[in-house]
């Protein structure tokens with residue numbers, strides 16, 4: 001049934017309100033609804049929003065948007081982590097009805113006699129209003145009612161005090177016939193859920209030493225890897241993501257370059273092949289150290305302003321303790337064997353997949369136990385491996401259970417799969433999601449994709465990665481250092497969350513023939529890197545990354561996605577976009593080339609209101625990468641030479657400020 005007043009198309013509402021939408025503490029969350037009414041009386045619309053403890057927040061009135069469309073808009077700003085709720089209310093606003101009528105009638109030349117009823121009715125409305133407004137304003141409202149009834153006054157002096165109450169009674173309206181929607185939920189996370197900069201590295205490689213043929217002479221440990229933390233922090237990262245740190249299976253272990261034969265006692269195996277006689281998901285690889293060493297590693301990261309994200313890969317090497325203790329968690333085939341895992345066309349011959357339908361309750365409890373074990377030991381972020389190969393009901397249950405214990409725990413979904421599943425994982429509770437960013441390699445593809453992601457921000461927060469140990473895109477294989485810069489600018493300036501695997505820093509670009517993967521992949525061998533040598537020779541992207549992360553930190557406009565706007569530019573190799581923070585006015589305008597080989601020219605057609613200015617205004621832009629300053633207007637010519645700088649990252653300074 002429609003209520004007294006229709007209220008439709010409420011946003012944010014995920015799958016018709018079935019799932020909570022997403023926001024972070026301090027985020028400006030737009031609320032909107034379509035609401036309209038019969039006749040000509042005034043309609044008011046407001047949102048009632050409640051924090052995790054159920055207390056209602058200040059009355060927030062929605063304002064009408066484009067004339068004639070009946071969509072009402074407002075913004076709320078949650079200030080605590082947890083499950084918030086809101087309802088939208090529509091109501092008859094007698095003061096506004098009165099005000100509209102009286103101003104029109106006086107404008108049309110009507111006098112005291114014509115308005116006698118309006119004056120009496122208006123005074124009655126003010127009597128009601130006096131009971132609603134804050135105590136300090138009550139007298140003012142009563143005086144306006146008395147003036148309206150005072151027959152010794154002129155028409156002007158009878159209505160003026162009441163007309164001047166517009167602002168007060170907008171904020172404290174008399175509301176009749178209030179109609180309320182159902183309740184909608186918003187899950188509010190800490191800020192890092194939206195704005196984060198991730199760095200992935202293999203701790204076993206840091207401090208490692210290898211001999212010929214990648215034979216390990218020394219395995220890295222948490223203690224040696226911790227020495228790398230200050231350099232990562234200095235680049236401006238705040239999340240340090242480690243591939244699995246658990247014992248690695250010895251049975252069916254993979255060898256170098258994804259081969260199926262490991263050299264006995266030499267090859268270190270893939271960290272995602274979890275479990276051996278040394279323990280499973282709650283254990284630590286003995287060569288990395290023990291729990292105390294891991295806790296110390298976390299402490300060093302924390303002292304350097306970073307959090308450690310742990311990999312949660314729910315699968316088992318054939319010698320994982322689960323295979324013996326709980327064979328029912330795996331699918332045994334007719335011949336008694338267990339099939340290995342796959343993510344077609346990839347084959348993971350060194351692991352067994354788990355069957356989440358065999359013993360859902362047992363598995364849930366075991367995984368919850370493991371996750372809470374690591375949470376207790378200081379891990380608050382999990383990068384979840386291949387969540388799309390497990391059931392959504394399982395994840396929904398697990399995430400809600402973990403958040404009930406600690407609402408600050410965040411989950412990144414590593415699901416490179418079809419859109420419905422990726423969206424579904426976001427809806428049921430994953431905090432962030434890997435995306436198709438890596439494969440969007442032209443300006444129009446990127447623009448179109450960002451449009452989709454912006455439209456999904458209420459349930460799926462993107463995290464852009466130029467590379468991962470699994471993905472060395474063709475563009476990086478052949479584009480040279482300018483392409484490394486391009487992909488890093490795009491990831492870090494388009495998305496509030498971005499991440500990179502350490503191979504990016506030193507321009508590693510050689511693929512395993514026929515694969516979109518690194519040759520001599522660190523997934524299967526130790527890979528110590530000469531960071532100091534790279535710095536000395538200048539063969540490192542670190543200074544550029546450092547600049548980009550600093551720009552992100554210094555410009556609040558870059559720390560969210562709802563504010564992304566694209567601008568016209570007449571060259572298909574260039575992309576122009578801006579982000580503006582309405583609270584601070586901070587505005588960043590980026591023009592990035594997708595061509596790493598050639599100089600590109602273009603002319604902008606800027607959407608000036610999106611930059612907070614009128615169409616005719618002039619302004620100053622300062623390039624944060626080079627320090628250059630230009631005087632700009634709506635139309636500007638740009639020249640981008642990828643060998644010099646493949647992008648302009650401008651902070652916009654309107655002249656009037």
Ligand SMILES: O=P(O)(O)O[C@H]1O[C@H](CO)[C@@H](O[C@H]2O[C@H](CO)[C@@H](O)[C@H](O)[C@H]2O)[C@H](O)[C@H]1O
Pocket residue numbers: 254258270271272273274313315343346347348349350351385386414416469470523
């Ligand atoms: O399947 P994805 O491409 O999303 O990749 C993720 O999951 C893989 C399986 O966990 C993982 O693959 C690596 O570990 C496997 C198990 O040890 C091994 O068989 C693969 O060869 C190796 O690439 C991948 O790293 C992870 O990101």
